[in-house]
Amino acid sequence: MLSATSTELIRATLPAVGAAIDEITTLFYRNLFTAEPDLERNLFNRGNQKQGEQQRALAGAIAAFAALQLEPDQVRVDRILSRIAHKHASLGIEPTQYEVVHTHLFAAIVEVLGEAITPPVAAAWDEVYWLMAETLIAMEAGLYQRAGVAVGDVWRDVRVRDRRHESPDTLSFVLASLDGSALPRFTPGQYLSVGVLLADGARQIRQYSLSSAPSSSDWRITVKRIAGQLDGERVATPAGEVSNYMHDNVFEGDVLSVTTPFGDLTLQPDNSPILLASAGIGCTPMIGMLRHLAETSDSRPISVLHADRSPNSHAHRVELTQLVEKLPTAVMHRWYEDLGGRVPESGLQAGRADLDNVTITKGTHAYLCGPLPFMLGLRSALLEKDVADENIHFEVFGPDNWTNGKADELTPVAG
Structure with a gap:
């Protein structure tokens, strides 16, 4: 919970920060990728970056979390952060990466808002950030522990046992362990991440839901080819880098790098309709x-x-x-x-x-x-x-x- 002093400062400055949050997050990602280019190539979804979707998602999450500190609603906070924590765990995010984000996010806030960010205001927003970050770090630690893996150690190699068309633009891939042992069980509705090395040397990651039964010793994912769309001469939707790579290059017997399953769309443990x-x-x-x-x-x-x-x-x-x-x-x-x-x-x-x-x-x-x-x-x-x-x-x-x-x-x- 925020201190009383920080709460009032956030209440007073949230309209200004909220009005500039899109500009702040755009500048944040630009500076982050300038300083840490490997993050854009090997961790973040480049397609979402080009479309501005990741920027809007981060902006909305920060603004929503800050607003919920003024009128505390733990249920809604948990809803927002649980989804983020599962996505982070599926990428193998570690606590030290929150320090990197903090450095570039606050530099962007100061650059955009200038003199409005006085030391007390900066301290209040710093408190908001670390309250959010520390909550996510704790959630992610719990997810790693329940999955039986060390923090961030979620990646494994699997072999493609089968590939089949499910529709003209979708393929399913059945994934098996390299040594023939059963892959870890998962909860119906969860997903895993797939990382592929593209022609330009970038390692891009995407999440795909598991469409197999949790009792199976194998995992199955289904991948839709994202062809891309034009709006006149403008690219309205970029072609999917990973989906097209998998459709064109991944076949039976190939080895894929995937993560332990995570995800929060899971059936309630009751007998409700x-x-x-x-x-x-x-x-x-x-x-x-x-x-x-x-x-x-x-x-x-x-x-x-x-x-x-x-x-x-x-x-x-x-x-x-x-x-x-x-x-x-x-x-x-x-x-x-x-x-x-x-x-x-x-x-x-x-x-x-x-x-x-x-x-x-x-x-x-x-x-x-x-x-x-x-x-x-x-x-x-x-x-x-x-x-x-x-x-x-x-x-x-x-x-x-x-x-x-x-x-x-x-x-x-x-x-």
Whole structure:
């Protein structure tokens, strides 16, 4: 908890810092990568940097955390920091790296705000930073301990046992240990990081959800090729460096560098009704959860919702149907923007996902994964159907854009 003096200084200066936070974080990353170029090449997602997504995510997280020190809400603080801690653990972040961030972040704050950052104000924001950093360091230490690894020691080599197409632009990779032993168990819904060495010598890292059952001795991930999009002559979405590398270069027998699984989109340890809602490649953690539910013959009410561009683009489409059929209490609803030659029928509709014809059982816990607008829309619809806010859980692929004022209201369970 912040000291009383710091709390009042943060209250007085938060509007100014908040108004300049995008400029501050942009300058921070520029200075950080100038001083530590290996971080941009070998740790941070270069695509997110180019699009400004990482900058917006950091800006939003800092602003949200600072605001929550003025009106303390430990539940919301835990929601924000838990997700960050899992992402950090999946990258092998160590406590010393917080010192590096502190140095360049505060230099950026002083450069942008100038004389407004008096010594007392600087001390107050320093207190905010270290309160956030020390909380994350403690959380990450707990995650490493529960995973049975030393702090930051999360990487291992695995061999690709199988590679198969799940849709025209998605591939699944089955990963096995090099010595034939069983890989560590994970919790359904978690993800791992994959690190690849690109042609320019950079080591880029991306996270992929585990779509296999936790009882398997192998791990399976599904990777969608990100082709990139142009808006006129401007690159609206850059091509995915890692996804394209894996599609073009990773085959059976190859060795990949991956991490221990982490992630907070995991099923609640109770018998509450479940709603699993996904869009596009967001289906992958749901497939892992459904595999677990089918293997354990789960008998609670289960609603499965999926939205996609078309049946042809729907990765794991057949597998999803087969898993739902193994669960007598499960009901599936699908929406495709383009049905092709198919006609709408029960559980299959044209257009975008909604809850108009979905029965929501009292006490349902909802698990969402897909594009942020999809999840925010479903969250609003779930709240209108009296699903408790704390029962709505989510996973975002890529940085969370906290600055939209809504994303931090989504509820992670334990990206």
